[in-house]
Amino acid sequence: MDDFHKIRRLPPYVFEPVDRLKAKARAAGADIIDLGMGNPDLPTPKHIVDKLTETIKDPRTHRYSTSRGIPGLRKAQAAYYERRFGVKLNPDTEVVATLGSKEGFANMAQAITSPGDVVLVPNPTYPIHSFGFIMSGGVVRSMPAEPNEEFFRAIDRAVRHSIPKPIALIVNYPSNPTAYTADLDFYRQVVKVAKQHDIMVLSDLAYSEIYFGDTPPPSILQIEGAKDIAVEFTSLSKTFSMPGWRMGFAVGNERMIKALARVKSYLDYGAFTPIQVAAAAALNGAEDCIAEARETYKQRRDVMIESFGRAGWDIPVPDATMFAWVPVPEKYREAGSLEFAKQLVSEAHVAVAPGVGFGEYGDEYVRLAFVENEQRIRQAARNIRRFLASD
Numbered sequence: 001m002d003d004f005h006k007i008r009r010l011p012p013y014v015f016e017p018v019d020r021l022k023a024k025a026r027a028a029g030a031d032i033i034d035l036g037m038g039n040p041d042l043p044t045p046k047h048i049v050d051k052l053t054e055t056i057k058d059p060r061t062h063r064y065s066t067s068r069g070i071p072g073l074r075k076a077q078a079a080y081y082e083r084r085f086g087v088k089l090n091p092d093t094e095v096v097a098t099l100g101s102k103e104g105f106a107n108m109a110q111a112i113t114s115p116g117d118v119v120l121v122p123n124p125t126y127p128i129h130s131f132g133f134i135m136s137g138g139v140v141r142s143m144p145a146e147p148n149e150e151f152f153r154a155i156d157r158a159v160r161h162s163i164p165k166p167i168a169l170i171v172n173y174p175s176n177p178t179a180y181t182a183d184l185d186f187y188r189q190v191v192k193v194a195k196q197h198d199i200m201v202l203s204d205l206a207y208s209e210i211y212f213g214d215t216p217p218p219s220i221l222q223i224e225g226a227k228d229i230a231v232e233f234t235s236l237s238k239t240f241s242m243p244g245w246r247m248g249f250a251v252g253n254e255r256m257i258k259a260l261a262r263v264k265s266y267l268d269y270g271a272f273t274p275i276q277v278a279a280a281a282a283l284n285g286a287e288d289c290i291a292e293a294r295e296t297y298k299q300r301r302d303v304m305i306e307s308f309g310r311a312g313w314d315i316p317v318p319d320a321t322m323f324a325w326v327p328v329p330e331k332y333r334e335a336g337s338l339e340f341a342k343q344l345v346s347e348a349h350v351a352v353a354p355g356v357g358f359g360e361y362g363d364e365y366v367r368l369a370f371v372e373n374e375q376r377i378r379q380a381a382r383n384i385r386r387f388l389a390s391d
Contacts, residue, residue: 009134010131014356014357017338017342018341018354025345025349032350032351033350033351033379034371035370035371035380036351036352036369037353038176040237040238040241040243040293040371041371041373042296044240044242045240045282045289047281048282048285055278061272062273066269066270067261067264068261068264068265069249069270070273070280071091072276073279074097076279077089077095078091078095081221081251084208086222087219089251089252093254093257093258094254094257095251096257099268099270099271100247100248101235101237102128102248103248104233104248105128105202105204107267109133110135111256112168113136113137114137115138116137116164117133117168118140118163118164118167119170120141120155120170120199121141124145125176125177125358125359126177129170129172142359146180147186152189155169155193159199168200168202169202170201171187171220172204173203174208174210174217174320176204176206177323177353177367178325179324184218184222187220191229194230195225195228199229200256201230202230202232203219203231203233205233205234206235206237207322208239209238209294210294210321211320212298212319212320226252227252228253229253232250232251233249233250235247236248239282239290240282240293241289241293247275297370299374300373301317301318301370303374304370305317307377307378307380308381311381311382311388312384312389313388322369322370322371323367323370324368325367328340328355328364336354337357338363348380350383350384352366353368354366
């Protein structure tokens with residue numbers, strides 16, 4: 001039997017062969033050091049867990065919640081944006097709580113996309129940026145991922161040559177998987193060009209708090225007039241080590257937020273109320289835990305760069321995110337990132353994410369996540385040194 005239409009539009013899941021090899025090796029007793037999935041291993045801070053357990057004891061919180069988020073949570077997100085970025089948001093009309101930023105992105109794509117609409121998406125990029133629109137009937141046109149002049153030349157070409165004209169542009173900085181970062185001058189130009197051509201902007205800012213320099217990553221909404229055309233997605237998954245809680249936000253343009261809220265109202269009742277209450281406590285609470293997580297990822301980054309470099313594999317230094325975007329060693333490059341990742345699992349017992357899973361232009365890279373402790377990272381480096389020396 002043929003797959004359904006929307007399923008046919010989706011490519012094979014690139015990470016599945018690596019996942020199968022991991023499972024097979026573990027079943028045979030191998031100790032696989034998994035640097036593949038960006039799945040934070042740090043515990044959720046105690047005050048957030050305590051708020052959840054306190055709230056869950058009240059049976060009134062066990063009933064249906066609200067799909068757009070309880071008022072206290074939306075107010076907490078608005079307060080975070082004002083405190084962190086100097087951006088004022090109306091929690092009633094410019095903030096929606098989502099079941100993680102991934103769900104928010106997919107449902108926003110569904111809300112704004114008509115069949116055949118063209119959307120400009122970085123390549124390589126986080127898969128939902130493309131496939132949310134593909135599943136909604138849209139057409140993806142690839143953009144350079146790096147925030148430089150070529151990015152704007154690509155927009156100009158797309159506007160002149162795409163039929164129909166693009167309706168939306170995706171930006172993702174700090175970027176998953178490349179770890180590229182953008183500054184306010186870049187966002188200022190994005191807003192200018194988007195307004196000029198009547199293009200909506202969807203900004204993914206999930207890694208806003210995982211940075212290693214002195215300057216925190218900015219928000220596109222800091223640019224005057226950005227709310228006329230832009231919505232931004234954030235997540236508590238990385239900031240507060242809450243990936244399994246599935247709590248994120250979309251904020252910004254009132255018309256787009258209203259459309260997202262309308263779609264969600266038909267699809268879900270929102271996150272479990274105690275989770276929303278705990279998420280509000282996270283946003284309103286002390287930020288020491290954020291700084292501690294940031295320092296942990298920085299230490300792991302530095303250990304990976306040092307130990308992998310001594311093993312013969314140089315790691316470019318990321319300025320932000322919990323990832324390194326690393327060229328496949330030259331002698332393995334022709335076979336592609338997927339084959340290299342499979343070899344690493346089978347022969348070095350180290351799992352990485354093949355770059356082709358983030359788009360065809362990522363096939364000469366793999367993504368490494370800082371989700372193992374420093375001892376395990378050093379062990380991964382020793383395994384890789386033996387693997388590289390064995391050929």
